[in-house]
Amino acid sequence: VIGLEIVEDVHQVDGVNANVYVLKNGEELTVVDAGMPRNAGKILSYVRRMGEQPSSISTIVLTHCHIDHVGSAYELRKATNAKVAIHAEDADFLAGKRAVPRPKGVAGSLFRAASLFFRFTTFQPDMTLKEGDIVAGLKVIHTPEHTPGSISLVDPKRELIFVGDTLRYSEGKVSGPPERFTMDADQMKLSIKKISELEFDTMLSGHGEPLKPKASERVKEFYASLK
Numbered sequence: 001v002i003g004l005e006i007v008e009d010v011h012q013v014d015g016v017n018a019n020v021y022v023l024k025n026g027e028e029l030t031v032v033d034a035g036m037p038r039n040a041g042k043i044l045s046y047v048r049r050m051g052e053q054p055s056s057i058s059t060i061v062l063t064h065c066h067i068d069h070v071g072s073a074y075e076l077r078k079a080t081n082a083k084v085a086i087h088a089e090d091a092d093f094l095a096g097k098r099a100v101p102r103p104k105g106v107a108g109s110l111f112r113a114a115s116l117f118f119r120f121t122t123f124q125p126d127m128t129l130k131e132g133d134i135v136a137g138l139k140v141i142h143t144p145e146h147t148p149g150s151i152s153l154v155d156p157k158r159e160l161i162f163v164g165d166t167l168r169y170s171e172g173k174v175s176g177p178p179e180r181f182t183m184d185a186d187q188m189k190l191s192i193k194k195i196s197e198l199e200f201d202t203m204l205s206g207h208g209e210p211l212k213p214k215a216s217e218r219v220k221e222f223y224a225s226l227k
């Protein structure tokens, strides 16, 4: 198994860390996040297994600028001519114009070590996003802290939300990002609050497993537990 269909026409590609999602809307495909570097081939072979052509990918939306989410974005764009979209506040990091902010201490050193070991091709995104924009049918919710331009994406038709690394569901539990990667706990809470005020049935996070059904109830409970 190299992936699975989570809900109708929404797929998760396995083994590309972080999670990569492929959505089919009519003739067009949208990819949410692009995994670690050198995974474009894996993503495209999954797309072919869906019975689709790589050229059908019209948009690649990145939830934030971390290497495990943008690593294969350049390769994927080159292979497909898709347009790449990222929040305006993360665009300079993707373009390599600024260094990605990272936590202090041990987590920061780990982060730096990882980014020296894994390099990704930096490039200028085709589109920059802001709160309330609609990209490939997905509504942009700005949920900063994990990075300045971290976003969540709402698919109203499917009652589904992509939350990047702002929340995750794994081993039966909803959680925020590991605490050592959080620089501003108050801002993080505000972003989680924003997500907890939305209604959705399925939550897809950058790491971990899909949460459904009634995912927003679980997120509300998680937010309440933070106070």
Ligand SMILES: [Zn+2]
Pocket: 064, 066, 146, 165
């Ligand atoms: Zn991240």
Ligand SMILES: [Zn+2]
Pocket: 018, 066, 068, 069, 165, 206, 207
């Ligand atoms: Zn991540």
